[in-house]
Amino acid sequence: MKKITTGRLRVSGDQAAPTQTIDVKGKACPIPVVKTAKAMREMSAGQVLEVFATDPGVEPDMHAWSKQTGNELISIDQDAGVFRILLRKV
Amino acid sequence: MSDDGDASVLYVMTHGKESPERCATPFFLAASAAAMDADVSIYFTMNGPQLLQKGVAEQIGPKGENGEKLSFFIEQALDCGVKLLVCQPSLDLNDLTQQDLIDGVRMIGGAAFNDMAMEADAVITF
Numbered sequence: 001m002k003k004i005t006t007g008r009l010r011v012s013g014d015q016a017a018p019t020q021t022i023d024v025k026g027k028a029c030p031i032p033v034v035k036t037a038k039a040m041r042e043m044s045a046g047q048v049l050e051v052f053a054t055d056p057g058v059e060p061d062m063h064a065w066s067k068q069t070g071n072e073l074i075s076i077d078q079d080a081g082v083f084r085i086l087l088r089k090v
Numbered sequence: 091m092s093d094d095g096d097a098s099v100l101y102v103m104t105h106g107k108e109s110p111e112r113c114a115t116p117f118f119l120a121a122s123a124a125a126m127d128a129d130v131s132i133y134f135t136m137n138g139p140q141l142l143q144k145g146v147a148e149q150i151g152p153k154g155e156n157g158e159k160l161s162f163f164i165e166q167a168l169d170c171g172v173k174l175l176v177c178q179p180s181l182d183l184n185d186l187t188q189q190d191l192i193d194g195v196r197m198i199g200g201a202a203f204n205d206m207a208m209e210a211d212a213v214i215t216f
Contacts, residue, residue, distance in 0.1 A: 030122035034170055037125035061122075068097065068126040 016074050016086050018050035019043065025054045025082060032058050033065050036087065040071060043089045048074065051085040058083050098129040100210040106137030106184070107150055110160070113141055114152040116216050117163035117172070124170035128211075131173040133203055135180045142174065142191045143184075168194055177203065 022039050024032045032053045039049055055061075059076055062085050066073035074086040101120050105112040116132050124130040134142060141147065147161035168174070174195045181187060188197060198206075207213050 030118050030125065030166075033122055034125045034166065037127075037170070065126055068128070 016048055016088070018086065019047040021050040021052070023052045025052050027053070028055055029057050029061065031055075033061050036062070036065065036085075037069070040069075040087065040089050045089055047089050049087045049089070051083075051087070053083045053085065054081055055083075058085070062087070096129070097126075098206075098210045098212075099123045099131075100206050100213045101130070101132040102213065102215040103132055103134050103138040103141070104136040105216060106140030107146055108137060108140075110150040110154065111152050112216065113150060113160050114158070114163040116214075117160075117167040119214070120172040121163075121167045121170040124167070124172050130171070131175055131206065132167070133175045133177075133198075133206070135177065137184070139176050139180050139184050139186055139191070142176065142195050143186060144190060144192055147192070164192070175203070 020039060020043060022035050024035050027035075032051065032055050036049065036051055043049060051058075051062075059078075062073055062076060065071075066087060070090050072088040072090060074088055075084075076086075077084045099120070101116045103116045107113070120130045120132050141160065141164075147164050148159055151157055151159040151162075164174075175198050176188075176191070176195055177199055178197065181191075188195070
């Protein structure tokens with residue numbers, strides 16, 4: 001079983017500058033994943049999506065989502081209950 | 091299971107409007123799976139087709155008067171590409187016809203259902 005990692009998974013420098021941001025703070029499962037999937041469909045390969053969420057399940061969900069879709073989970077950071085997730089479209 | 095979007099999940103819903111607390115979960119799990127690029131269907135049997143009757147989804151919700159109505163969860167699932175399926179005997183059991191159901195519900199038979207179950211990567215029953 002994959003270990004759930006907190007904090008930055010990979011240092012990507014400027015490559016991780018987001019091209020789009022979605023805010024799903026206060027939204028419960030499955031909305032963060034559903035909105036992420038929708039936003040990513042509109043993006044081009046290599047572009048980075050930034051997601052702000054407060055759903056406590058969002059961390060394992062984003063790991064699962066990226067594993068199944070093949071999109072890269074660059075990092076998950078948490079600050080005062082708000083998760084900031086960076087994903088790169090493949 | 092492949093990682094290129096070919097995974098498929100079949101949900102089976104057997105509960106109807108007698109248990110509103112059970113009504114939303116198959117829809118939001120299916121929506122999650124569809125957001126993961128899986129091919130996702132929900133098959134409604136036994137009491138399940140009651141949830142697809144026109145007007146019902148606006149009346150009930152998993153938390154009663156608090157929280158979202160079932161219609162919210164159905165629309166979310168459809169928006170994600172989840173397919174809704176029923177079979178004729180299940181409709182007849184509930185004295186329903188396809189005309190009584192919301193738009194977008196597809197009619198299949200027992201053989202098609204079993205074929206989907208055999209082909210699916212996962213079958214999850216509620």
